[in-house]
Amino acid sequence: MNFWRKVGKVTILLILLQNVVAGMEEKNVVCAVYFTGIGCPHCAKTDPIVLGSLPLTYNNSLVIIEYEIYQQPENAKIMAEYNSRYSSGLGIPQLIFDEEECILGDLPILENIKKCVEKRLKSGNPCPLLTGSVPFFNLNFNQLPGKPKIWIGNKVVVRKEEKAVSSSILRKILLSDRVDAKSIPGATVVTPEAIPLSGSSVEFNRAIKLNGWMIEWRDKESKTGGEVRKSEAPSTKTKISTHSSPTTQWKSVLILVVVVTLVLLVTSRKGKNRR
Numbered sequence: 001m002n003f004w005r006k007v008g009k010v011t012i013l014l015i016l017l018q019n020v021v022a023g024m025e026e027k028n029v030v031c032a033v034y035f036t037g038i039g040c041p042h043c044a045k046t047d048p049i050v051l052g053s054l055p056l057t058y059n060n061s062l063v064i065i066e067y068e069i070y071q072q073p074e075n076a077k078i079m080a081e082y083n084s085r086y087s088s089g090l091g092i093p094q095l096i097f098d099e100e101e102c103i104l105g106d107l108p109i110l111e112n113i114k115k116c117v118e119k120r121l122k123s124g125n126p127c128p129l130l131t132g133s134v135p136f137f138n139l140n141f142n143q144l145p146g147k148p149k150i151w152i153g154n155k156v157v158v159r160k161e162e163k164a165v166s167s168s169i170l171r172k173i174l175l176s177d178r179v180d181a182k183s184i185p186g187a188t189v190v191t192p193e194a195i196p197l198s199g200s201s202v203e204f205n206r207a208i209k210l211n212g213w214m215i216e217w218r219d220k221e222s223k224t225g226g227e228v229r230k231s232e233a234p235s236t237k238t239k240i241s242t243h244s245s246p247t248t249q250w251k252s253v254l255i256l257v258v259v260v261t262l263v264l265l266v267t268s269r270k271g272k273n274r275r
Helices: 002-027 043-061 074-086 106-118 167-174 246-274
Strands: 030-036 062-068 094-096 102-104 127-129 132-134 149-152 155-159 176-178 187-189 195-197 200-202 206-210 213-217
Touching: 030 043, 030 074, 030 106, 030 127, 043 062, 043 106, 043 149, 043 195, 043 200, 062 074, 074 094, 094 106, 102 106, 155 167, 167 176, 167 206, 167 213
Parallel strands: 030 062
Antiparallel strands: 030 094, 062 149, 094 102, 127 132, 149 155, 155 213, 187 206, 195 200, 206 213
């Protein structure tokens, strides 16, 4: 009986530790909303940093929800609504973390963005939405207004049409190291499109379309910047490898439980033999 009690206690402890680790991973995401405009000279200074180098630097720890207002005029109305909700102002570029920290202008953004991200990395920062703050892991992509782009790591998600998408599947793709269209229901491989920024653009060498959303990314062997090395056409034979999926987490727990059980069993038998 003592042996199985020990196994039970160890199992419970391992499950609790697994949940703590999963919780930490979810909390360490900093999310912000960024308003910009193609053709805006001040945005030309901030776009390559906010949408280019910083998402790559912080990988899956930084999410930027971008609203471009010149080529997507419906997004201008959203900026006005954000101003009513967060008192963020009506100029661009502007970056919103929460009600207390809204940065307006190119120089203030360039001088403060890294500091704003760094101080939130430990606890994370929920996405500042018009309906309130929502952690990225609870974000419903379908409820985002207008025509947003979501930047994270080496990926970008672009809403092309007003069609519903599974937020959990989309989030899984965004957090994956490698993407396989065959493993994603309803996804099709498409030709990547350059994403325009003010004064420049970001190019990708892989893309899929999922309902009304387009997901683009750069392979790890590609250059980390606006230019990408020439590569072969997208292949659907690449397997997906996700970060800390629930199945992988429980497999790890199960393996640890089996190992601990065997160790305790061997120890118990040795004790009996000595007697």
